[in-house]
Amino acid sequence: MTLALKTTDLARTFDIGKRLFGPPRAQVHAVHPVSLDVQQGETLGIVGESGCGKSTLARMLVGLLPPTSGSIEIEGRALDRADPAAFGRLIQYVFQDPVSSLNPRKTIRQIMEAPLRQLHGLKGRALDDRIAELFDAVNLRPEFLSRYPHEFSGGQAQRIGIARALAASPRILILDEPVSALDVSVQAQVLNLLADLKSRLGLTYLFISHDLAVVEAVSDRIAVLYFGSVVETGPAESLFAAPRHPYTKLLAESAPVVGRPLGGAQSGELPDPLNPPPGCAFAGRCPRASDLCRSEVPHLRAVEGDQFAACHHPITD
Amino acid sequence: MKLFLRLLFRNRLAGFGAVVLGAIVVLAVLTPVLPLHAPNETNTANRFLRPFAEGHLLGTDHLGRDLLSRLMWGTRLSLAVGFAAALVAGLAGAAIGVIAGYFGGRTDNVTMRGVDMLMAFPYILLALAIVAVLGPGLLNALIAVAVVNIPFFARNIRGITVGIAHREFIDAARLAGMGHTRILLTEVVPNVVPVVVIAMSTTIGWMILETAGLSFLGLGSQPPQADLGSMLGEARSALITAPHTSIVPGVMILLIVMSVNLLGDGIRDALDPRLRSGALARPMAATRVERKTVPAPEGEGLLRIDGLETQFHIGARVYKAVNKVSLDLKPGECLGLIGESGSGKSVTALSVMGLVASPPGVITGGAVRLNGQDLIGAPYEVLRALRGRKVAYIFQDPLSTLHPLYRIGDQLIEAIRVHEPVSRAQAHERAIKLLEDVRIPNARARARAFPHELSGGMRQRVGIAMAMANDPDIIIADEPTTALDVTVQAQILALLDDLRRSRGLAILFITHDFGVVGQLCDRVAVMYGGRIVETGPTAEVLEAPAHPYTRRLIACVPELGGGRRVLAAIPGLPPAVDDLPQGCAFAPRCDKAQDACRKGEIALTGAARQVRCLYPEVAP
Incomplete structure (x- = not known):
């Protein structure tokens, strides 16, 4: 197995209260140094709640946002500059809101042509053939090409978004909440389409979602993000079934499951990003927290087999 | 285009403006071929002829020049200068605004501060300064008027562009390998053009007026060339003895500016999608009811919905959003209403208290009975007394249902005092208690917070507290946890379940999530295409x-x-x-x-x- 994507200590800091001269008033660490390896053909699921840094991470991976530090390697080639065009041929992005990711004043054909012309220099017959091929791949009818985005339902618009991402012939797709804006019956259609495309085109996926069940259903491996750091990674089968980090356990227990009684979920919120706690960010909500947790940041380490957790007191059976 | 014209003429004043302006423009264009006197032909023997004098329909001015002819040529010139100035200001302002808004950061800061400096001068002073430097003349007056108006366009367009530049389709274009120039020209500009057109249509009148002002001061058109402002300026000395020489150009300026403004407002309303449906302009306090028969109650229940039909009438189309839906809710019961978007679940819930926006919503049949009292078609005062008091709503996004400018405590106090005549201090104590009931930590301090200062979960707790403010019998919760994270969702569901058990509340819980229904609800009804397809425990x-x-x-x-x-x-x-x-x-x-x-x-x-x-x- 070769590595499709490797990040080394990728981090991003945002300045708050910029001044014309001099340093900013404060800094927020949206993503703490993250090191991830994704194998060729693998689907890595990334879960986390709002504000955990998952979208910032995704935007860095496709070059829409320059990282503050760290490096990105795609198939062994380092990509450090934030130039979406350089990233574009290797890695593409599927957006959460399918309708707002399509320019309302362009026809679908114009939207589809952009990456083919800009990244691959296609013209004329070759361009038309490629568009037809892509539309066929995502099960859309060719007559849709002359229409405008507002004429489509969410599910259809998301297929167009996927077709546009595939037009760049990337090796990796970043799927940022690709189905959370869709109805459940349509959600399953799109997920199955993605699975089918992956096996046919030999793609690698990074699947970002807040929906644990969906991530579990599509991923090989899952990374859990909390407050900008990876707190646990592991195989999809065992991560939620036998969580090692108390936060993962809280997530798994919070997911609504038929027949499970309500309650038991403790309150608590994310720490203030302007004033982060010194130790583990989860310590304030954690039932297992000790003094060590409140003073020292835990690092990711193997707990059992392929399961890694950033916890001083991981849950072991 | 046809739709646009129809919408434009639905607004009678805008239609009137369009007709008047159209007539003026046609006349101005035709001026060279009309059988008129030469505008600069002087005849001092015939000076200050009154209107309707022979050969001079509108009379003559102080040099005996034909006023009608001068008026037509002057209108032509003033219109041309006004349009040209608007075009120049619009294009230059839009270019600055688009560039500043798209690149942001330092580019934005520097350009917009420059624009601010331009704005800091009183406009007439700035125009005078420009003309003073360039020398008087119509072209220089045009430049002055255009420059003075650039900041208005630049600021307007910058605001729109900032919104567009952060949209996902711009990111998508960058990922498709497009450079900045191409993104600006093909992605941003097409979305900005309608705004530029609207802004221009509402400011042309103003620009014509400003050009006339400069000409009036002798800084615009130079004698003997006529434009409306210079005509007024020349007539000034004879204002008392020969008032018609001032009134004629004055009336023309009034007609042009008024028709341009009426038309401009009409264009803005017709192009703005929110105003287009007309719904925003005149919403009714309760949903319109047009039902022929009232179905008999089919049984008991705290809340009974019998054969409810709610439709949306948009043009010739009828959307049957809710089609003969019957539900019942007993005290202390939680009923889940499940369905996909467009299945009619939210419209069902909003119909209960007549909250469906009318137009286009119409309740065409059925009954909603609260303790036996039919609410469909009930007078607004009755509905108002029951809304919040007996039946309260919790919506999906508390950020859009809470007022952003008031502190949450004050909003709760208002909700309490609408229905109960208690003092402000008492209401304040009740509000704190409510916030504590929904387990907001440090309630007394949080009551002074604004909605944006709270997290999504905390805001939804405030939404619940607001619904609980008057101790209602029924809470209708429309996807209250959909926008929340799972751990927060679990907390909110537990809270709702608790409140229900401790206070005997009945809950109508609308969702698309079976997991949530399975945990919270006693009974469930599944909707599809506006109908209930299945219901049961x-x-x-x-x-x-x-x-x-x-x-x-x-x-x-x-x-x-x-x-x-x-x-x-x-x-x-x-x-x-x-x-x-x-x-x-x-x-x-x-x-x-x-x-x-x-x-x-x-x-x-x-x-x-x-x-x-x-x-x-x-x-x-």
Whole structure:
């Protein structure tokens, strides 16, 4: 197995209260140094709640946002500059809101042509053939090409978004909440389409979602993000079934499951990003927290087999 | 385009403006071919002739020049200068605004501060300064007026561009390998053009006025060339003795500016999608009711909905959003209403208290009875007294339902005092208690917070506190946890469940999530295409769904702990409710559909467990 994507200590800091001269008033660490390896053909699921840094991470991976530090390697080639065009041929992005990711004043054909012309220099017959091929791949009818985005339902618009991402012939797709804006019956259609495309085109996926069940259903491996750091990674089968980090356990227990009684979920919120706690960010909500947790940041380490957790007191059976 | 014209002329004043302006423009264009005197032909013997004098319809000015001719030539010039100035200002301002808004950061800061400096001068002073430097003349007056108006366009367009530059399609264009220039020209500009057009249409009148002002001061058109401002300026000395020389150009300026402004407002209203439907301009306090018969109550219940029909009438189309829906809610019971978007679940809930926006919403049939009292068609005062007092709502996004400018404590106090004559201090104590009841830590301090200072979960707690403010009997919760994270969702659901048990609240819980329904609700009703297709006790429906739609919808939703798998999808799309198929609405997507499913009306059958299907999965 070769590595499709490797990040080394990728981090991003945002300045708050910029001044014309001099340093900013404060800094927020949206993503703490993250090191991830994704194998060729693998689907890595990334879960986390709002504000955990998952979208910032995704935007860095496709070059829409320059990282503050760290490096990105795609198939062994380092990509450090934030130039979406350089990233574009290797890695593409599927957006959460399918309708707002399509320019309302362009026809679908114009939207589809952009990456083919800009990244691959296609013209004329070759361009038309490629568009037809892509539309066929995502099960859309060719007559849709002359229409405008507002004429489509969410599910259809998301297929167009996927077709546009595939037009760049990337090796990796970043799927940022690709189905959370869709109805459940349509959600399953799109997920199955993605699975089918992956096996046919030999793609690698990074699947970002807040929906644990969906991530579990599509991923090989899952990374859990909390407050900008990876707190646990592991195989999809065992991560939620036998969580090692108390936060993962809280997530798994919070997911609504038929027949499970309500309650038991403790309150608590994310720490203030302007004033982060010194130790583990989860310590304030954690039932297992000790003094060590409140003073020292835990690092990711193997707990059992392929399961890694950033916890001083991981849950072991 | 046709739609645009129809909308424009629906606004009578705008139509009037369009006709007047059109006539003026046509006359101005035709001026050179009209049989008029030469505008600069002087004849001092005939000076200050009154209107309707022979050969001079509008009379003559102080040099005996024909006023009609000068008026027409002057109008021509003033219109041309006004349009040109608007065009120059619009294009230059839009270019600055687009560049500043798109690049942001330092570029934005520097350019916009420059624009601010331009704005800091009184406009007439700035125009005078420009003309003073360039020298008087119509072209220089045009430049001055254009420059003075650039900041207005630049600021306006910058605001719009900032919004567009952060939209996802711009990111998508960058990922498609487009450079900045190409993105600006092909992605941003087409979205900005309508705004530029609207801004221009509303400012042309102003620019004509400003040019006339400069000409009036002798800084614009130079004698003997006529434009409306210079005509006024020349007539000034004879204002008392020969008032018609001032009135004629004055009336023309009035007509032009008024018609341009009326038309401009009309264009803005017609192009703005929010104003286009006309719904925003005149919403009714309660949904319009047009029902012929009132169905008899079918049974007991705290809240009974019998055969409710709510439709949206948009143009010639009728959207049957809610089609003969019957539900009942007992005290202390939680009923889940489940369905996909467009299934009519939210419209059902809003119809209860007449909250569906009218127009276009119309309740065309059925009854909603609260303790036996029919609410459909009840006078507004009755509905108002019951809204919040007996039946309260919790909505999906508390950020958009809480007022952003008031502190949450004050909003709660207002909610309490609307229905109860208590003092402000008492209401304040009640508000704190409510915030404590929904388990907001440090309630006294948080009451002074603004909605944006709270997290999503905390805001939804405030939304619940607001609903609980008057101790209602029923809470209608429309997807209250959809926008929240799972850990927060679990907290909110636990809170709702607690409140229900401790206060005997009845809850109508609207959601698309079976997991949530399974945890919270006693009974569940499944909606599809505006109708209830299945209803029954939650556990039974989830364990053995009778309607194929319910079964397949449940199968679509992955459940945590199932591992990696292929999901069972339902092919096709939910039906559009303005074009429902005959028979069962689900038949086109159903693998068990027979010919009988595609005709006639399929009834909801069964008692405690009801299903609207000819070939149910299990016998109800």
